[in-house]
Amino acid sequence: MRLAIRAAVAAGMAGLLMTAAACSSDDNSGSSSGSKNVEVFTWWADGGEKAGLDGLVAAFGTACPNDKFVNGAVAGGAGSNAKAVLASRLQQNDPPDTFQAHAGAELTDYIKSGKIQDLSQEYKDWGLTDAFPKGLIDNLTVGGKIYSVPANIHRANVLWGNKTVLASAGITKDATDLDGFFADLDKLKAKKVTPLALGKDWTQEMLFESLLITELGADKFKGLWTGTTDWAGADITKAINDYKRLLTYTNKDTRDTYDWTDAEKLLMDGKAGYQLMGDWEAADLDAKGFKDYSFSPFPGNAGTYQWLADSFVLPVGAKNAEGTKCWLKVVGSADGQKAFNTKKGSIPARTDANAADYPAYQQAAIADWKSNAQVPSCPHGSACSQGWQGAVGSAQGKFSTDGDVAALQTALVNAAKQFAKA
Amino acid sequence: MLLRLRRWGPGLLLIGPSLIVLAIFVYGLIGYTVNLSLQKRHDALPSEGYAGLDNYKNLFTDPTGRFQHNLWNLLIFTLVFMGGTLIFGLLWALLLDVRTRFEGFFRTVYLFPMAVSFVASGVVWRWLMNSGQGDNAGGINSIFQGLHLSFLENKWWTTPTWGMAAMAMPAIWQLSGYIMALFIAGFRGIPVELREAAAVDGASTWQLYRRVLFPQLTPTTLSALIITGHMSMKMFDLIMSVSGAQWITEVPSVYVWQTLLTYDYAKAAAIAVFLLAVVAVVIVPYLIHVNRAEKRS
Incomplete structure (x- = not known):
């Protein structure tokens, strides 16, 4: 009997302690109210x-x-x-x-x-x-x-280059259109360096969007995010095909394991010729003491500032x-x-x-x-909602593994249907 | 009546608080999640009413096949992980069962990886399983090169379709020791008399293990499978630290995290409930089995 009472008291205490703990955790959040x-x-x-x-x-x-x-x-x-x-x-x-x-x-x-x-x-x-x-x-x-x-x-649509590597491949001036760019990438490939260093998911999205800007121009590109440009169009199919071709010039084995800084390292070490990345790369390269870099808008993006x-x-x-x-x-x-x-x-x-x-x-x-036309970017949130970013990122990741053009376009169309602001 | 209360009362009072906490924070929240998974709540706004099973249906009809891809990844991971830990655990337990010298030392060595968190080992394995080959090789691939075994170089977890088998390697490395400990306990739990009787009857070592010892390890094996099985289905931290959240290595638990971060609450809830159901399908029969076995004894 006495044991039972003791047990009851103990149980009651335990319960009290728990409620006390629950209350106290509430207190510390509202402390700054009314302050400056x-x-x-x-x-x-x-x-x-x-x-x-x-x-x-x-x-x-x-x-x-x-x-x-x-x-x-x-x-x-x-x-x-x-x-x-x-x-x-x-x-x-x-x-x-x-x-x-x-x-x-x-x-x-x-x-x-x-x-x-x-x-x-x-x-x-x-x-x-x-x-x-x-x-x-x-x-x-x-x-x-x-x-x-x-x-x-x-700015997102900037192409960075390693001057020494580019010079050794005979590239003196960055290409201004896609054909010229592919020709330059071939020259780099012949030099046995990675022509275009690339990282995972959102860095791939950035590369793809730069291509879209080249294919569609600033206004149609903006329309992709407001619903006035059709994601199912033939020009998008062409862009995806070009993107697929572009991927063959990248670090195929490692791109899905790389962050943008890993790709940047390939560039700094002279193992890669080009990298597409936002302009935070300039500050980062400066901070790392690498001076030998060139920059230009992605080929075909001149006059468009993807912000x-x-x-x-x-x-x-x-x-x-x-x-x-x-x-x-x-x-x-x-x-x-x-x-x-x-x-x-x-x-x-x-x-x-x-x-x-x-x-x-x-x-x-x-x-x-x-002076430039200003267009937004989806992976960096200026063009699309977080849900849209997630859907596109996943589709892009899948494309990086299977290269299925039709599947990527379907996924992009669906994502736009689900998330575009009406 | 009063007598009954006296018998049950104190006990009930003792476990009462934990019962209440369990009811709220486990079963209550499971109920909440199930309820959420049936609603139209796909952004930060309040729910727009019930959608029936649509959220579940949409998981499987998504044209990118994302969820099926998740489940496939999970299946590969689970099979390799369960198989790997079982094989290595049993092998090491056998080696130590023959009363090796320095048994204690080896036991510790094998058990140690378990003390490391998945996040810490994931970061190291991320580097070891560098997918670069040839000139870009790093980690294990460059070791292969050094040993003139270049044909073994591979893309590890970035291999399409089968990459999750590589992802299971760190998990196997970490948990084989634990499975070994289970098996050692299993071996030691078998009375010495049985071994002696077998020896007297002229059984060879192989026969001793095959006919006498292994059959008695069935419950141990089952426990090992259940433990590794449910761990693998909830695997999140290891995958996040090796590959981060991305398509190639995505499993349902990572998908939940992704959808939750984009405020698609209902979809996240649907995936979570589905995952819970899969785990329950495995665990519940086992619990019933154990319960019955305990009653019998």
Whole structure:
């Protein structure tokens, strides 16, 4: 009998402990409410990205002395870790004061679910409508409203080359059309180097999109993401066939195991002639002390600037909305964009930047950004939603193994049907 | 009535909290997932009502054949993994069963890989199973070159269709020791008298193992198969660290992760429920079998 009572008491205690534990875990989340903190959620935890963020924070400190920057960075996985954490915080209605997201269609999910606020009025107040180029503003506008402030612009469709390797194959000038490019790749192949270094999934998507831009031109390419260009068309079939041919010039054995930095290493080691990659490669090559590189738009892409941008938003339920607005204002301002971009290796979204503040590659990019047609990119979220990215990435991965042209086109058509904004 | 309560009450009270927690966090959430898998909830918006079994049907009618490809990968991985651990586990157990010198040392050596996490070993194996060949070779392929065995070089897990067999290698390396431990325990559990009786009857070593010892290891083998089987069906961390999430090596658990990250909650739930059902098909009969066996004894 006494044993039974003791057991009952013990069981009761255990239950109490458990509820206590459950309660206490709730407490630490709401502590910053009402404060002047601005929690900025990013995946910029190291390298040039961290340096850029630090620059932005310094500018924020001078412009908004009443608010305190709180770093909410989640490292790793090119943002996929951070996105997972963010998704669960948004689900629990515990958003950070602002978070990093690719500008453009990737925001669709957040907009649809009413997680972020309209910033159109702030755009007018801060003069951003005129400071950003029209192509960018059009792309940022969803249903007449703008939801994010881009901090920078990267270019995706850049072809990088190893000058020494190219010279040894007799290539003095980068090709400007596809036929010339294939001829150059053949020359490199004869030299027993990998003509075109390539990595896995999203890097393959980037290469394919560059080809699409060449085949379709800027306007039709943009139409792919808005539903005005048909994915089932014969020009897409031709692009896929060319893409298949292009894949034969890549590092066939290893491409599905390589990240973009592994492919970059092939280029640096002189084992590959070319690589298609976004312009963060310039900052990375500089940081690694490799000077012997050439760059040009992908053959047939001249005059088209495939952009992607990191941007910041104002979540619904941000604890310090005023502070967040101050942060966003800094992000969009000329000073903020300069502080951020000179360090990160990207260019400012504003067209009034002083090119002389930037290194060589960026000066060229700034000039192009003003004059070129602007098109978005799907793997980097400016053209399509995350669901669309996933479907295309999977289809592209399959194509890399089986090379089935018809199957890839069907998959692309289906993905567009499922995800294109009506 | 009161007497009964006295007999059952304290026990019930003791396991009560864990029962409640189990009910909520395991069975409650399974119920929630099943419910979710039947709804139209394909983005971050609230559900648009019930869709019946459409989510399951769509998995199999997707023209890219992604889910079938996932299941094929899972099948290859599971078969190679189960077979491999069983063969190596049994082999090592046999070697140690004959009372080798330094038995303790070898036992530890074989068991050690189990202490490594799949993530850590995955990163190392990612490098070992470098798919580059010829001049680009690295890892095992370059070892093959050094041994003048270049014809053995291969693409490992990037091989179309059969690549998952290579993916199973790190898993085999890690868990064979554990299966070995199971088998050693099985061998040691067989009374010495049986071995002696067989020896007296003039049985050769082969006959001793084949006719006397192996038949008594059936329950051990079954446990080993169940343990490795359900582990392989849930395999996620190893695949993520060797190849990352990508088409060639995608299995249902990775697919769940991918769809969840793109806010297709209903589809993710449908895959998860399907996976649970597959595991249950294997585990439940085993549990029933064990339960019966325990009652009999």
